Amino acid sequence: MALAEPRLAIATPRPREGLSEVIARQGTAFWIVAALLLVMPLLANPFWLVQILAYAMILGMIALSLMFLAGYGGIVSLIQMTVAAFAAYLVAIFGDSAITQISLKWPWWTAVPVAILLATVFGTLGGALSVRTEGIYTIMITLAIGSAFYYLTLQNYTIFNGFSGFNGVLPPAFLGIDWGSTVPFYYLTLGCAALAYAVVVYVSRAPFGLALQGTRDNPRRMAALGFDVVAHRIAAYAFAAVIAAFAGVLLVWYQRQVSPGTGGVGPVVDMLIIAVVGGLSRPIGPFIGALVYVLLRTFSLDLLDWVGFEGKRYQLLIGLGFLVIVLFSPDGLIGIWQRLRDRYRKSRETQAAQMRVGGGSP
Amino acid sequence: MSAVPSLERLNTASSGNALELRGVSRLFGALAALSDVTLSVRPGERRAVLGSNGAGKTTLFNCVTGDFSPSSGVIRFFGEDVTTFPPHERIRRGLRRTYQISSLFAGLTVVDNVYLACRGVSRNRFSLRRPRRDDTLQHAAESLVDAVHLTAVKDRLVGELAYGQQRQLEIALALSGAPRFILFDEPAAGLSPTERQDLVQILTSLPAHIGYIIIEHDMDVALRVVESVTMMHNGRIFKEGRPGEIESDPEVQELYLGGGHG
Ligand SMILES: Nc1ncnc2c1ncn2[C@@H]1O[C@H](COP(=O)(O)OP(=O)(O)O)[C@@H](O)[C@H]1O
Ligand SMILES: [Mg+2]
Numbered sequence: 001m002a003l004a005e006p007r008l009a010i011a012t013p014r015p016r017e018g019l020s021e022v023i024a025r026q027g028t029a030f031w032i033v034a035a036l037l038l039v040m041p042l043l044a045n046p047f048w049l050v051q052i053l054a055y056a057m058i059l060g061m062i063a064l065s066l067m068f069l070a071g072y073g074g075i076v077s078l079i080q081m082t083v084a085a086f087a088a089y090l091v092a093i094f095g096d097s098a099i100t101q102i103s104l105k106w107p108w109w110t111a112v113p114v115a116i117l118l119a120t121v122f123g124t125l126g127g128a129l130s131v132r133t134e135g136i137y138t139i140m141i142t143l144a145i146g147s148a149f150y151y152l153t154l155q156n157y158t159i160f161n162g163f164s165g166f167n168g169v170l171p172p173a174f175l176g177i178d179w180g181s182t183v184p185f186y187y188l189t190l191g192c193a194a195l196a197y198a199v200v201v202y203v204s205r206a207p208f209g210l211a212l213q214g215t216r217d218n219p220r221r222m223a224a225l226g227f228d229v230v231a232h233r234i235a236a237y238a239f240a241a242v243i244a245a246f247a248g249v250l251l252v253w254y255q256r257q258v259s260p261g262t263g264g265v266g267p268v269v270d271m272l273i274i275a276v277v278g279g280l281s282r283p284i285g286p287f288i289g290a291l292v293y294v295l296l297r298t299f300s301l302d303l304l305d306w307v308g309f310e311g312k313r314y315q316l317l318i319g320l321g322f323l324v325i326v327l328f329s330p331d332g333l334i335g336i337w338q339r340l341r342d343r344y345r346k347s348r349e350t351q352a353a354q355m356r357v358g359g360g361s362p
Numbered sequence: 363m364s365a366v367p368s369l370e371r372l373n374t375a376s377s378g379n380a381l382e383l384r385g386v387s388r389l390f391g392a393l394a395a396l397s398d399v400t401l402s403v404r405p406g407e408r409r410a411v412l413g414s415n416g417a418g419k420t421t422l423f424n425c426v427t428g429d430f431s432p433s434s435g436v437i438r439f440f441g442e443d444v445t446t447f448p449p450h451e452r453i454r455r456g457l458r459r460t461y462q463i464s465s466l467f468a469g470l471t472v473v474d475n476v477y478l479a480c481r482g483v484s485r486n487r488f489s490l491r492r493p494r495r496d497d498t499l500q501h502a503a504e505s506l507v508d509a510v511h512l513t514a515v516k517d518r519l520v521g522e523l524a525y526g527q528q529r530q531l532e533i534a535l536a537l538s539g540a541p542r543f544i545l546f547d548e549p550a551a552g553l554s555p556t557e558r559q560d561l562v563q564i565l566t567s568l569p570a571h572i573g574y575i576i577i578e579h580d581m582d583v584a585l586r587v588v589e590s591v592t593m594m595h596n597g598r599i600f601k602e603g604r605p606g607e608i609e610s611d612p613e614v615q616e617l618y619l620g621g622g623h624g
Contacts, residue, residue, distance in 0.1 A: 207481050207489040214467060214478055221465040224427060225482030225535065226453040235488055 037190055046182040050254070052298060054186050056291040057193035058254055061247035063275040063286030065240035068200055071280040072209055073236045074216035077130065079142040080244045081271045082149045083123040085263025087248030089153065089160060090115035091169060092258050098168030099161050108172035112249055119245035120238060127237025131230055146268045154260040165259030169252050180253065189250055193287070196243045200283045203239070212236050273322050279334025288333050293318065379438070380405040380543045380573050381426065386435030388421050388597075395421040396432070397597045405440070405542070407573045408565075410584040412608075413594035419577045420462055422594070423545045427459050428452050440542065454483060456542030460532040460549055462577070468521035472512055475520055476503040476534050483539030502538070510534040511560055526557045533564060544574040550583045558583055585609065 041049060062084045069075040094111035097103040106114075130141040153160040171180035171188075179188050203209045211232055214222045219229045252258045261267070270293065278289025300314035329335040381403040388396040395418045403409055411419050424430040426437060428449035437445045444452050467475050480499045481487055493500055507516045510530040515523060520531060529549060536544050546565075550558050558580070565576070565587040578584035585591070585605040593601040593614055601614060608614055 202492065203490050206492045207486065210474075211478065211481060211487060217467055217469065218465060220429065221461075221467070222478075222482070223449040224429070224453060224459055224461075224465075225479045226450050226539070227482045227487060228448070228450045232488070 049186045054189040056294040060287035060290035065243040066275045079126045081268045082146040083244040084248030087119035087245040088252035088258040092166035097166040116245040120241040123241025124238040167257035171253040279332030285334040382438040384436040389433045408588045409590045410588040417594040418597040458536040458541040459545040462547040464528045473516045479535040479538035506534045546576040
């Protein structure tokens with residue numbers, strides 16, 4: 001019996017629910033995290049709000065787009081960081097920056113949609129190029145596209161301004177709010193990240209997402225059911241590119257600059273690490289991975305100094321953490337969390353059973 | 363072996379055939395799994411393909427559905443040349459198949475497997491919106507589950523089903539949408555006698571306009587549900603006829619009894 005061995009259980013299609021049903025279905029952990037994130041500006045200082053949390057949510061969105069392809073589609077694409085970097089560049093090119101001889105100074109409400117649209121087209125074309133490959137070959141092709149983009153931005157001065165890229169790319173002000181200031185930027189990022197998360201959760205159980213998981217588990221059977229597997233995978237690339245493009249816009253506003261390094265091989269691989277460390281089986285995984293990454297990156301200096309290593313070697317720490325997690329939990333931090341919770345539940349159940357037995361005997 | 367095209371009389375209206383193969387061959391390296399197969403089946407016709415293991419029966423199905431492309435030859439489906447079509451294009455035109463080795467989604471429930479099959483042949487395959495509770499495809503999936511007697515286990519994961527139930531689900535997937543012609547690859551293999559009864563009942567109660575080809579070693583099942591038989595050996599068709607003719611044919615009896623299959 002050669003059933004398709006599912007790497008992950010397919011999320012079952014759920015009929016459309018009312019908002020109240022969706023809300024009722026969430027666990028307590030969800031509500032605690034949601035409430036904490038909402039009131040965070042009252043609890044945290046600007047450094048934590050922006051440098052840690054907002055940055056983690058932006059990277060989390062890019063890793064989420066990678067998780068969508070890898071977790072639901074079985075497609076390991078490294079192109080997502082490049083899509084985000086491309087969107088970041090386009091915002092600087094069409095909008096405003098300190099490089100006045102290149103930037104076109106379109107208003108943000110034209111520059112941003114055009115940037116997202118073009119970055120999505122780019123991600124879709126990249127997907128169309130690599131869609132017929134599998135596994136390691138997909139990684140190679142998407143990495144090659146990423147490197148090509150890196151060298152293009154590095155060497156092209158007329159559009160990408162070469163080595164120095166663009167600085168002075170400021171978040172816009174509208175509705176009477178300066179979205180570049182700490183609290184508005186935090187909420188802007190939180191809103192985008194929450195939206196991306198919700199959309200991925202929703203789509204994973206809509207026909208499109210369900211069929212994508214079918215193509216992951218048994219592509220031949222999907223074709224024999226009438227699905228165009230290649231088209232479905234390209235559409236998945238397009239969907240993931242939209243998320244990565246939004247994140248790219250936030251990224252350039254966060255950094256206020258974009259340069260070839262934004263889409264270099266380092267960040268491209270970091271994105272894979274974030275997604276894998278967090279866990280590819282659930283959309284929350286990439287955000288957890290991103291938070292751990294940002295924390296390590298920010299505090300490894302102190303941590304490494306403290307144990308007597310050179311502080312700049314945070315990559316070493318991240319690499320080690322990656323190794324440990326992949327060795328102990330192929331399903332990332334999410335997997336560890338789930339196993340702990342299952343064990344806790346089981347021990348509580350046996351405890352309860354023992355109590356019943358104990359209580360029943362005189 | 364003498365090719366006796368005794369069914370040719372039935373197939374004179376060649377342009378109106380549901381399925382038509384002309385000189386179809388398929389090589390695997392030096393091995394000719396199919397050589398020069400020419401075959402036509404009328405709409406609504408029900409035919410058995412018999413032959414020992416390795417005769418090329420499954421390869422024939424794979425070429426018809428497009429799972430493999432033939433090395434040479436032409437395949438027409440309801441008059442349309444589909445030789446170079448990808449599988450999903452053929453499926454969308456009303457062709458269906460089951461697999462000899464069940465090919466299901468083990469991590470999904472029974473109903474969801476059938477739901478996917480119904481989606482595959484509907485529009486809105488790319489829909490980003492979740493279905494409503496009263497979705498017509500959801501209803502279609504449920505009634506197909508009923509039709510193959512799996513109602514009791516409809517919400518179970520397919521990986522947990524018994525073998526016979528998985529075989530029945532294979533059939534449900536092939537009945538989704540509006541099939542015009544179905545290829546059944548050894549649907550009865552490994553089934554219990556009662557399950558075989560159910561299978562015969564499902565096959566005989568299919569709407570009359572749906573034709574099919576069934577690969578089946580069990581003559582008792584095969585000859586009860588078909589009106590014509592094609593015999594294959596070593597990738598070639600060597601005899602075609604009505605069930606009665608085939609059963610009493612000395613050459614067939616010799617080959618079938620001598621070929622290691624009952
Ligand atoms: N994918 C394949 N690669 C190589 N050889 C194959 C493949 N599929 C089938 N064959 C060979 O083709 C011949 C016919 O196989 P098949 O069509 O499965 O026979 P049947 O279904 O009649 O038992 C066999 O000799 C088999 O080994
Ligand atoms: Mg076979």
